């Protein structure tokens with residue numbers, strides 16, 4: 001392959017990644033609803049209970065940074081740290097999108 005074609009291919013790939021990024025960043029609400037089944041045993045919808053805050057309606061940005069803080073140990077709560085560490089970035093974004101929409 002000559003150099004010029006390779007550069008065009010690279011540029012097309014960069015463009016594809018750029019165009020696809022916003023859909024990934026938004027988080028999948030339906031996937032979030034599915035994952036949230038594991039949270040609703042503690043987090044009640046629309047109300048705090050027994051020291052467990054409600055998480056419905058939290059802005060996605062806040063939600064993501066809260067889970068990151070548990071994951072990295074800046075927020076100290078062993079249960080939530082364990083839960084946050086079991087979630088990958090896509091799952092955190094999906095949960096954030098779901099709870100923000102609730």
Ligand code: HEC
Pocket residue numbers: 035036038039040041042043051052053054055063066067075076077079080083095
């Ligand atoms: C075993 C009970 C339990 C389960 C299950 C649980 N949580 Fe929590 N969660 C808590 C408690 C307790 C806190 C408050 C911890 C603290 O004081 O920092 C909390 C805090 C949070 C916060 C921070 C809320 C705020 O206002 O800052 C978020 C976000 C959160 N949980 C998300 C989740 C998600 C998402 C799941 C499911 C994947 C989940 N939690 C499952 C008990 C639980």
